[in-house]
Amino acid sequence: MAPLRRPQMVLCDLDGTLVDSVPDLTYCVDTMLERLGRGPRGEAAVRTWVGNGLERLVRRALVGALEGEPEASEFDRAYPIFLELYAEHTFERATLYPGVREGLDFLKAAGYPLGLVTNKAARFTGPLLRHLGLYEDFGIVISGDTLVACKPDPLPLLHAARHFGVDPTASLMIGDSVSDVRAARAAKFGIICTSYGYNHGLDIRDSAPDAVIDSLSELAGMLAAAR
Numbered sequence: 001m002a003p004l005r006r007p008q009m010v011l012c013d014l015d016g017t018l019v020d021s022v023p024d025l026t027y028c029v030d031t032m033l034e035r036l037g038r039g040p041r042g043e044a045a046v047r048t049w050v051g052n053g054l055e056r057l058v059r060r061a062l063v064g065a066l067e068g069e070p071e072a073s074e075f076d077r078a079y080p081i082f083l084e085l086y087a088e089h090t091f092e093r094a095t096l097y098p099g100v101r102e103g104l105d106f107l108k109a110a111g112y113p114l115g116l117v118t119n120k121a122a123r124f125t126g127p128l129l130r131h132l133g134l135y136e137d138f139g140i141v142i143s144g145d146t147l148v149a150c151k152p153d154p155l156p157l158l159h160a161a162r163h164f165g166v167d168p169t170a171s172l173m174i175g176d177s178v179s180d181v182r183a184a185r186a187a188k189f190g191i192i193c194t195s196y197g198y199n200h201g202l203d204i205r206d207s208a209p210d211a212v213i214d215s216l217s218e219l220a221g222m223l224a225a226a227r
């Protein structure tokens with residue numbers, strides 16, 4: 001792997017990077033399906049469908065696959081049910097991954113401006129971050145519906161770089177999926193990925209991020225070695 005550039009700013013993805021949100025998402029997907037008179041999909045399937053926003057998750061759950069479109073009428077019935085359920089169960093089962101608190105504390109102590117860029121809708125991002133005690137860690141929070149485009153579009157990353165007055169080429173994204181890698185590459189950010197996140201069932205190494213970590217606690221050593 002190429003040596004990492006020392007960043008002047010760091011952005012974190014949310015689901016699959018900081019937080020395991022799949023247990024709540026699975027509960028809401030399966031309860032939605034039950035209300036529609038259909039059987040559950042289960043956590044293993046839902047884990048492969050997270051990362052492109054909640055609307056896409058519901059479409060995937062309805063067709064039972066990563067690609068494909070449900071009937072418009074079916075989606076129109078299902079989506080409001082899901083949104084109502086997720087509003088009530090945003091963080092009942094959500095947990096921080098091991099090493100996240102340590103990694104964020106290191107980044108803050110080292111003085112990196114920190115931002116959060118997720119494809120989750122803003123009405124859920126804020127409550128989830130607050131519940132987990134993460135909200136105050138970030139100088140900017142950009143959700144999937146904050147701007148006109150979301151990851152893999154580079155727009156949210158470039159918006160954050162502008163917000164902090166940092167050159168994108170001196171910026172680092174930490175994520176878990178191919179959308180994070182694509183957005184980072186298009187924005188000319190560096191990109192480190194977690195090995196434990198959600199990447200549609202594929203190994204994130206196939207997307208060739210600059211580095212792969214098993215825990216955010218590895219960031220201290222990795223950034224100390226960066227030039």
Ligand SMILES: O=C(O)COP(=O)(O)O
Nearest residue numbers: 015051052053118119120
């Ligand atoms: O797809 C989502 O809802 C959120 O995914 P992200 O936090 O990994 O961007």
Ligand SMILES: [Mg+2]
Nearest residue numbers: 013015016176
């Ligand atoms: Mg993610």
